Amino acid sequence: MVFLLCVLLLAAGGSVFGQDLQSPDWQIFLDGFAYTDLVTVTFPGTDAHGVLTGDWSGAVRYDGIETDGGRSMLLPPRFFSPDFTTNSAFEVLDPMYTYHDPSNSVPGKNTGRSRIVNNDLLIEILVQMKYVPGGMAIGLNPGGAGYAGPIMTSPYVMFQTYNIRNIRGTAISNLSLYQFLHAHPNDDLSTDNFGVYDPKIYAVGGYPDYHYDISTYGRGLFLPEGSDVVGFSANTAPAAYAVGAYGSDLAGIIADIYDDRLSGLNAAGPTDICGAMKFHWGSLAPGQTVSQTFAFWVANWKNPPQPPSEPISLLQAYEGSSRGASGHHKGYKGIEGDTTSAVPGVFTIVPGDKWENFVGAAQVGVPYTPKSVSLVKQTPSIVQCADVFPAHGVQQQGTPSIRTWWPLMYEVPQTMWTLTITYGTSVPWDDDGLGPHKPTYVHTETWRWYVDATLESMKNLLALFHELPFSTDEVPLISDEKLYPQLVEKLDAVAYAWESGDHISAGILLGEFEMQVMDACIATSPAKPNPTGPGTGIANSAENPACCKLLADSEYVGGRLGLLQPVQ
Numbered sequence: 001m002v003f004l005l006c007v008l009l010l011a012a013g014g015s016v017f018g019q020d021l022q023s024p025d026w027q028i029f030l031d032g033f034a035y036t037d038l039v040t041v042t043f044p045g046t047d048a049h050g051v052l053t054g055d056w057s058g059a060v061r062y063d064g065i066e067t068d069g070g071r072s073m074l075l076p077p078r079f080f081s082p083d084f085t086t087n088s089a090f091e092v093l094d095p096m097y098t099y100h101d102p103s104n105s106v107p108g109k110n111t112g113r114s115r116i117v118n119n120d121l122l123i124e125i126l127v128q129m130k131y132v133p134g135g136m137a138i139g140l141n142p143g144g145a146g147y148a149g150p151i152m153t154s155p156y157v158m159f160q161t162y163n164i165r166n167i168r169g170t171a172i173s174n175l176s177l178y179q180f181l182h183a184h185p186n187d188d189l190s191t192d193n194f195g196v197y198d199p200k201i202y203a204v205g206g207y208p209d210y211h212y213d214i215s216t217y218g219r220g221l222f223l224p225e226g227s228d229v230v231g232f233s234a235n236t237a238p239a240a241y242a243v244g245a246y247g248s249d250l251a252g253i254i255a256d257i258y259d260d261r262l263s264g265l266n267a268a269g270p271t272d273i274c275g276a277m278k279f280h281w282g283s284l285a286p287g288q289t290v291s292q293t294f295a296f297w298v299a300n301w302k303n304p305p306q307p308p309s310e311p312i313s314l315l316q317a318y319e320g321s322s323r324g325a326s327g328h329h330k331g332y333k334g335i336e337g338d339t340t341s342a343v344p345g346v347f348t349i350v351p352g353d354k355w356e357n358f359v360g361a362a363q364v365g366v367p368y369t370p371k372s373v374s375l376v377k378q379t380p381s382i383v384q385c386a387d388v389f390p391a392h393g394v395q396q397q398g399t400p401s402i403r404t405w406w407p408l409m410y411e412v413p414q415t416m417w418t419l420t421i422t423y424g425t426s427v428p429w430d431d432d433g434l435g436p437h438k439p440t441y442v443h444t445e446t447w448r449w450y451v452d453a454t455l456e457s458m459k460n461l462l463a464l465f466h467e468l469p470f471s472t473d474e475v476p477l478i479s480d481e482k483l484y485p486q487l488v489e490k491l492d493a494v495a496y497a498w499e500s501g502d503h504i505s506a507g508i509l510l511g512e513f514e515m516q517v518m519d520a521c522i523a524t525s526p527a528k529p530n531p532t533g534p535g536t537g538i539a540n541s542a543e544n545p546a547c548c549k550l551l552a553d554s555e556y557v558g559g560r561l562g563l564l565q566p567v568q
Contacts, residue, residue, distance in 0.1 A: 019098040022108030023129050023156035026051075026298050032092035032114040034058065034125045034160060035076035041228065043154070043300040051230045051298060053189060054182030054246065054274070055079055058162065059257050060121065062175040062284075071258040072178060075116065075123070087258075089118045098127070105131050106156060120172060124163040132157050132206035134427045136297055137439065138213050138231060139198035140221075142267035147436040150202040151229060153297040157207070160296060165289040172284040176239070178257045179294055180276035182246045183216040185228035193218055194269030195243035204428050204439045209235045210295045214243060214275035217301070226302030231275070233295045238277035243267065246274040303433035305363045311416065311448035315345045316408045316549075317460035342463035345408035347417065347449060349375075351399070355421055358447055366429050371422045371442075375402045380414045384555050385548035388540075409464065410549055411451045413556035419447040453553040455495045461553065462487055465546045470539045473525035477546040480536040483520055487513065498561060507563035514554050521547035 018031035018038075026041040039052040057079070061072035067087045074086040098112035112127040136157060137150035166172050185193060195216045201208060215231035240262040245252045253274040256262050262278055281290050320343030327335040354370050356362035377394040389412045396402045406417070421444070428439035465477040466484050478484050490513040497506035520537035527535055540547035558564030 019096045019112060020109060021098050021112055021127055021129050021158060022110065023106055023154070025154040025156050025300075028056075028158060028296070030096050030098075030112065030114075030127060031076065032095045033076035033088075033090065033116055034096070034114065034127065035079075037080045039230070039298065041298055041300065046300060049187040051183060051185050051187065051228045053184045053187065056181055056232075056296065057179075059178040059180070060123075060164070060176065061178070061260055062120070063173045064120075066119065072176070072260060073118075074257075090116045090123075091118070093117045093122070096125075096127075101128075104128065117167070120166070120168040122165045122167045124165075126161040126163070128159050130157055130159060131155055134205050135299070136207055136210065136233065136295065137202040137205035138215055138229065138233070138297070138299065139200045139202055139211070140196050140215055140217075141198050141200055142196050144198050144200035149430045149432060149437050149439070150204065151299055151301050151433075152205055152430065152439065153229075153299045155206075158296040159293055161291055161293040163289055163291050164284075166284045166286050169286050171286065174280070174282065175284045175290070176260070176278055176280045177292055178276055178278050179232065179234075179292075180253060180257060180274060181214060181216065181230070181232055181296075182253075182272075182274040183230040185216055185230050186218045186220070188218055191245075191272045192270045193273040194221070194271075195267070195273040195275045197241050197243055197266040197275065199237065202438065207233075207235075207295060211235075212237055212241075212277070214241070214277065216243075216273045216275060219270065221301060223303070226300070229299040229301050231297060232277075233297070234277060234279070235293065235295075236279070239280040240264065240278040241266075241276065243273065243275040245271040301433075302364065304360045304431055306360065306432065307358075307445055307447045311450040313452040314347050314408055314411075314449055315452060315454075315457045315460070316411060316553075317342050317345055317457060317464045319343075319460055340467060342460040342467065344464060347406040347408055349402075349404040349419065351404065355399070355423075358419065358421055358445060359423055360431055360445060361423065361425055361429060361443065366425055366427075368423045368425050368443075370399075371424055372397070372420075373399055373402065373422075374420050376418045376420075377406075378416045378418075379412060380416075382412055382552050382555065384551045385545070388545045388548040389552060408451060409461075410545060412549070412552045413451050413453040415451040417449045421445050421447075453556050455491055455498070455557060458550070458553050458557065459488060459491050461550065462491070465538070465550075470525040470544060471541075474529040475526055475536070477539040477544055478537075479522075479526055479529075480520060480533075480538075481531040483516070483532070483537065487516060490516065494563075498563075503561075503563060506561070507558070510554060510558050510563050514551060517547060517550050517554070 018029040020029050029038045030036050035057045042048045059072045059074045067073050074088050077088040094115040096114035098109040101111040104110045106129045110129040114125045116123050132155050135152040135155045139150050141148050197214050199212045201211045210233040212234040217229045218227040221227040242262040242265045247254050253276050279292050321338045322340040326339045328337045361368040375396045379392050381391040430439040431443045468477050470477050494506050494509045521540040522537040538547040
């Protein structure tokens with residue numbers, strides 16, 4: 001597939017053909033100058049696509065260099081995408097040859113070598129694809145200033161070494177090497193890409209000494225879909241660096257390399273992104289060799305899933321139906337409608353295997369082992385009916401002891417459940433993506449749920465109390481058939497006033513609703529199943545405190561909407 005992609009790009013006049021260096025995650029094609037404009041990624045679970053379609057190349061500069069105006073000399077004679085002829089006087093002495101080194105665990109062609117030469121320098125270029133367990137930690141804090149955690153690269157990293165030898169016969173002074181990257185992450189050929197230079201040491205992952213990083217990425221990096229990240233790192237501090245627009249030989253990073261003026265800009269974008277580093281040695285004696293190695297890497301970054309930052313809302317009752325199974329009997333007119341208009345709310349927790357449904361590592365395939373699980377339920381203090389619904393807490397520890405099914409009909413608003421899971425990973429893993437956490441072995445995730453109430457949920461609760469029986473006594477929890485529609489109409493009037501902006505009237509109407517509920521509380525069920533009259537009302541027994549439940553909800557909703565005076 002990769003070979004065909006290369007041929008197709010060549011046919012379109014858009015790529016250089018070279019020797020491929022392979023890994024299970026990505027491949028790169030290099031010519032004798034170690035130049036390429038083709039890197040393809042084949043990460044598991046993603047479609048094969050390009051991430052370069054730009055340039056990966058080097059340049060040199062020294063006193064007496066044979067270029068117009070003494071400008072830096074690019075190594076390859078030609079660039080692709082965009083296509084232009086450079087000022088290079090280098091020729092290939094030994095073409096790039098890649099092969100499988102059996103001592104290297106990376107499958108396929110994992111090692112390569114070429115040599116290029118001009119009148120002054122002989123440059124040997126060595127490339128090797130290495131397996132780096134866990135990948136390398138790459139920073140995205142501009143200039144190293146910031147608290148974003150590093151991202152981890154693919155575990156397959158290419159190390160590229162330049163061995164630069166003076167063959168002129170006299171000393172070469174002010175020798176510099178430039179390495180630069182012009183990338184298009186996500187195969188995005190637009191100018192909507194970004195770049196960062198970060199020299200911070202993160203001390204995790206492999207090769208932490210390669211911490212002078214230039215990274216390029218797409219806008220999706222900070223969004224749930226994530227982004228490819230393409231870049232390179234050095235293990236010595238560059239003499240100069242910059243990220244910015246690619247440009248041409250007149251402006252942009254290419255011109256800055258030509259004219260030895262890398263700006264030190266450590267963040268750029270959105271633009272047609274490019275990044276470069278300069279390394280300087282000063283004088284190079286005849287026959288002397290200096291070396292510089294870079295790590296070229298790719299990452300398929302997706303931000304780890306996070307529990308919701310806000311508690312998840314639960315309601316005690318929801319709109320529902322029997323789907324026509326229980327209708328209104330109208331004699332000769334048949335059975336019509338549905339007698340069920342509300343259903344009770346139930347809070348259920350479905351852990352999955354090893355609590356996988358609540359573990360971020362499980363969502364991205366990172367192996368993990370649960371260490372501890374706890375669930376804490378906290379019922380808040382309320383004013384009305386505090387004796388019926390006292391504030392209290394419940395703590396459950398360990399999977400066998402955790403209840404995963406909680407009926408909500410008699411839970412007061414702001415009752416909170418907090419699930420805390422601590423787990424370990426076999427390799428350091430960054431559980432908050434670009435947040436402040438560093439990759440670590442131990443992780444904690446916290447999930448929260450709370451009981452909410454609204455005017456609409458109160459109407460559903462009224463309907464539910466009008467459907468459910470008061471013990472075995474043949475009547476519903478709201479047994480006064482005249483009272484029930486009055487309470488529904490009152491809540492409708494509160495909602496209308498509120499939506500119309502008449503908050504004073506809404507508050508008065510909600511107060512009237514509470515008074516009607518209080519006046520209708522009955523501790524025992526009616527002696528007879530009469531539809532209305534003495535003895536009927538709203539159940540308020542120890543087993544069925546429906547009346548107090550409506551008062552608690554009204555208190556909460558009125559306070560949240562600012563309709564009722566809060567207790568001082």
